[in-house]
Amino acid sequence: MKPRACLLGVLITLLSINSGLSQSDNPVTEVYPLMTQLRADRGSLERFYFIQNSPERRERFKLLYNDYLTRLGQLPFEKMAVGGRADYLLLKRDLENELALLSAEEKEMKVVEKYVTIGSPIYELEKKRRRGLHLESNQVARQLDEVNKSIRDTMKKLKQDPNLTREVASRAEGAIKGQQQALKSVFEFYDGYDPQFSWWVTKPYQRLDTTLTKFAAALKVKVDEASLPKDDGSGIIGNPIGREELLRLLQYEMIPYSPEELVEIANKEFAWCDAELLKASREMGFGDNWKQAQEKVKQTYVPEGYQPEAMLKLYNESVEFLKKHDLVTIPPIAEETWRMSMMSPRQQLVSPFFLGGEVLQIAYPTDGMSQDDKLMSMRGNNPHFSRATVHHELIAGHHLQGFMNNRYKAYRNFRTPFWTEGWALYWELILWDMNFPQSPEDKIGMLFWRMHRCARIIFSLNYHLNKWTPQQCIDFLVDRVGHERANAEAEVRRSFTGGYGPLYQLAYMTGAFQFYALKKELVDSGKMTYKQYHDAVLQENSMPIEMLRAILTNQKLTKDFKTSWKFYRPSPK
Secondary structure, eight states: OOHHHHHHHHHHHHHHHHHTOOTTTOSOOTTHHHHHHHHHHHHHHHHHSOSTTOHHHHHHHHHHHHHHHHHHHTSOGGGOOHHHHHHHHHHHHHHHHHHHHHHHHHHHHHHTHHHHGGGHHHHHHHHHHHTTOOOOHHHHHHHHHHHHHHHHHHHHHGGGSOOBOHHHHHHHHHHHHHHHHHHHHHHHHHTTTSHHHHHHHHHHHHHHHHHHHHHHHHHHTOBOGGGSOOOOSSSOOOOOOOHHHHHHHHHHTTOOSOHHHHHHHHHHHHHHHHHHHHHHHHHTTOTTOHHHHHHHHHTTOOOTTOHHHHHHHHHHHHHHHHHHTTOSOOOHHHHHHOEEEEOOHHHHTTOOSOBOSSEEEEOOOOTTSOHHHHHHHHHHTOHHHHHTTHHHHSTTTHHHHHHHHTTSSTTOOOOOHHHHHHHHHHHHHHHHHTTOOOSHHHHHHHHHHHHHHHHHHHHHHHHHTTSOOHHHHHHHIIIIIOOOHHHHHHHHHHHHHSSOOTTHHHHHHHHHHHHHHHHIIIIITTSSOHHHHHHHHHHHOSOOHHHHHHHHTTOOOOTTOOOOOOOOOOOOO
16 A cells, blocks of 8 residues: 555544544544644744833733634634533633733833833844844943933932832832843843944943842832731731732632632531541540640651652552542553652742652651751651642642643643642542541541641631731641641741742632532432543643533533532531
8 A cells, every 4th residue: 555545544544533522532622723823822922022021022912812812703603512612711711811911011011111111222122133133332332321321310219209019019120120131132142243242332231230130129129018018927928919809810710709708618618627527536535635636646757768658658559549449540651650859948848748740749857957847847747647648649630630631632721720739639538438548547637638728718818808917827727727837837938929829729629629519410420430520521631620511511601601600519417
């Protein structure tokens, strides 16, 4: 057979196979080409317009997103199956959100316009540099000196100007750093290659670079102190966003509950945990003194040097359990390729417990830690506590998620912590239901984490609603969950200064409830087996779970879709 005929035969076979696929199995939807092109176009533009906060970059991305909104609107929504409609709605949501963020950036930049426009000549030089145009070096030197003088004059008057909000001050600082980045790009391109440029421009460049550094620092602290959160003694100063922004973000994530309703839900689940904790405490012989029972569990920590092996043992038990009950497909390469690393002491200040994914990061004391910190780390990472989360971090949690994300509908980039963390925590709920904890000590370990996730909802929302301080959050974790104080401090620091979004901490339990509700709808009803449900989730890739539900239940989505799925049902007594 000729090569062309061979290829044609393969293509026909593939097409015939694809035509028989269900919506859930189909690797792409009608929106796939647009999403793929957008990702590529955005990448090209980000590499080209790399100067952050520049007017040119902002306007170019406005054009990009508006263009793709127009192109999206031309697709035949009404003819699409549910998967295509979900992609359509989510892409539209993301494009509109990007435009809203650009509008917010523009609004903030107008407030600090007089500080930023001084450096506009730098932008023009960078535009010429991109195409390698020859520059009149003596004129460039003069321009840089003029900009330098204007900035220095402005800095002298800066104290007399009205103070800025922290957000606007940060934006101004970012704009000046962007100009500094542009200036460096110009200088490094011509320096050494154009002798005239080096001779004329080196000193003016150095002077202006130094001034820009000072200017950015001055703008950073040009903040109305009355608008800043105060240090309550914890040393943790975050940025509470307020109720209005919480509501906006919840709508974006398709969570149809208010912050207050979510706190109420978390308190109900906390009450369930309290009841189960007392049962385990009584079973251990400590009556209602659950803290004493928890203390005994904490004392089961692994001797120094043996924590990685202990985690491997827990992993093997977890995977064996998943396979025994045929709960999810585990590809052999996924099992083969996960590995371990050790966290640095610095990292453990923010992440006091092990983390996962393809690499299981072990949190355990190092020789440079103090005696108290060593003991707190060992106690907080004891085997019973860790038993609850090894499947969260590896299989069927984060490692399997990442593995499948790269292999099924990889074009879907609707990343959301409610899917990522919700899925991993969902497994803790399922394995509890299936009697994975083998002893009351195991139950106390699993309940510790379940209470912790309830607490995350409560303390993070109360903080962002300006009701709680970081210290109150720390005390809550110590008193109500049983955290070691150093670990509680690390957790709160991680939540408010670790680069996580405001909804990230509540996404764990909230997302888990969504997956659990969908499990009831599809598995408990007999429509799917556990394995079919779990595989379907992983093969649809990351997205708001209400959209996933629409796909798996074949709902008729409309163009004016609004989030409405009230997924929460109290845990059974």
